[in-house]
Amino acid sequence: MIKITFPDGARKEFESGVTAMDVAKSISEGLARKVIAANVNGEVWDATRPINDDANLILLTWSDTDGKKTFWHSSAHLMAEAVEATYPGVKFWVGPALDSGGFYYDMDLGDRKLSEEELAGLEKKMNELAKTNSAYIRKEMPKAEAVQYFTEKGDEYKLDLLSNLEDGGITFYTQGNFTDLCRGPHIPNTGLIKAIKLTSVAGAYWKGDEKNKMLTRVYGIAFPAQKELDEYLAMLEEAKKRDHRKLGKELGIYTMDDDVGPGLPLWLPNGTVIIEELEKLAKETEEAAEYKRVVTPHIAKESMYLTSGHLPYYADSMFPPMELEGQKYYLKAMNCPHHHKIFDAEPKSYKDLPLRLAEYGTCYRYEQSGELFGLMRVRCLHMNDAHIYCTEEQFAEEFRAVNDMYLKYFKIFGIDKYVMRLSLHNPEKLGQKYVDEPELWIKTETMVRKVLVESNIPFVEVKDEAAFYGPKIDVQIWSAIGREFTLATNQVDFNSGNKFKLSYTNQNNEPGVPLIIHRAPLGTHERFIGFLLEHYAGKFPVWLAPLQAKILPISDKFMDYCKNVLKQLKKAGIRAEIDDRNEKIGKKIRDTELHKVPYMLVVGEKEMNENKVSVRRQGKGDAGAKDVAEFIAGVKEEIENRENVVLS
């Protein structure tokens, strides 16, 4: 007999070799039907795998994350079975569950191409196979035997997987006619998979290396009930409505034009208003933090990028040079070298430090064509850039001040769904991807970590993600459709000072090399506004809204009064317009609502006689009549405070 301990601390005795499923059945049939896997002593196991020793047991169902992931991984196997049945000879690589939901399987279909139309056929086959209620059967196999099996099969992919596995504990899973090398675990049987949707087919490099062969990747999602699939698909539809590319078009924020070029957004008047409000915020904030503004050209000679070290290593990400007077000029992909030159323009003393140079600099990056993505990934970008030149002693405080600036901004915008990522170097790549200064790396990484810890900022550490000149903190956010982006960045640079021979005279009249902080708390106009569009679902707070109030006359009899109200609003600095179309009030309200204008001011005879406006807040309906002056005072305050009223 063995003792099984449950999460609530209860203990119960069972025969050795009992399975989680048996345990579940001993509790109730209903529970047993729901169990899809088990957590045994902290490891996720098949619910059907015998437990031979005393163990802590958690029964996993669909409501557990590990339950869902097991379910999706088993769904990937089911898909592989359907693929193998449909396209014999296919070879499989890996088929994991995704943290974001669903699964994929990478496969080599030889010369065959898989089109999206064929996914429906595969789905149908999967549904048939699911209904056979085939059990997922686990089998351990010695490595030699496994190698022989795949050698005979001619499956170089699984042999590659095996080459990295230790003998012992190598397992295979079989359901129906499909057998796969797999560490598991799996759900008890295919019958649990009730609703399947194969979402897309894509290419994916083998092992994620672009030098390798491109495999075919099929993405899918599955659920234990049709209703959940329907809800999932509805959620995707909702997410699409938030997509900044759709909202950007609907709200007249930006446009792209074939003649201008890919990744080169044209900012429409509405988008430009937002840019100017953001710049105003940044300038106010930076002024208060004693930054100095600078302006630099969009191009520079090759020699500067040789100095900076960007050439030749990053030439691929820069637009090719233009040649003039026997010199090569590059469009700038970053502002730092220009700022370093400004630092270097006059001799510096320690009394000049920290020196903080800020610029909304225009950069051009030759992003690969397949990478462009609305406003989030573009080839022309405006960074909320600044470089802080400081001494080692000043560094921690400066770095902390930059972090505080981030947090202040995030509060203004109500940004709370993000991850701070501390990006560290990889010692194995010193001298290649990273500047070969092992001690400096450790030293600065420790400093940065300390600032984060002391500021009580939750963060994750990621190795091999640093900039080539130093560690950095990135703020990761997700687009409406789930793509991850770096919104803001705060980077340490202990290298460029030397490269540019930057120096200052210290208290002892000796030369010192400044440390540099690269920071962009608002990222770029492009990405930040793309993000804000999705964050607010287009319903900008009043201070950012391109149009803040729209005056809606009941009929044109009240036009003179409307013009008078408009004049007062404009005088108060409120962005306002009159809807002077020959339409009924319901139509005017509907159109203004759809354009997500924060305030609608309905004006008719009553309002005209009382010198009032009937206020309607976007998304909230009629808020009653107010004196014009009272309304203006309220809105002005809302704007000046940059109130972050988020409407549902």
Add this chain to the structure above:
RNA sequence: GCCGUUGUAGCUCAGUGGUAGAGCACUUCCUUGGUAAGGAAGAGGUCGUGAGUUCAAUUCUCAUCAACGGCUCCA
């Protein structure tokens, strides 16, 4: 850059081997209407671009450009 998909009016989308259609938006007229679509008429597209097949191409084929879903990349 790579794999797959798509490209018809300002927007969303039908459609066809015999030189195109809807809704919304737009213009004009009627209506002067009180909190999410009043009515009528009109204008608007050489069907992404180039080439090929054909008596005939928006439709079929190829190339190219762009967008979309991924992969890789993101100093």
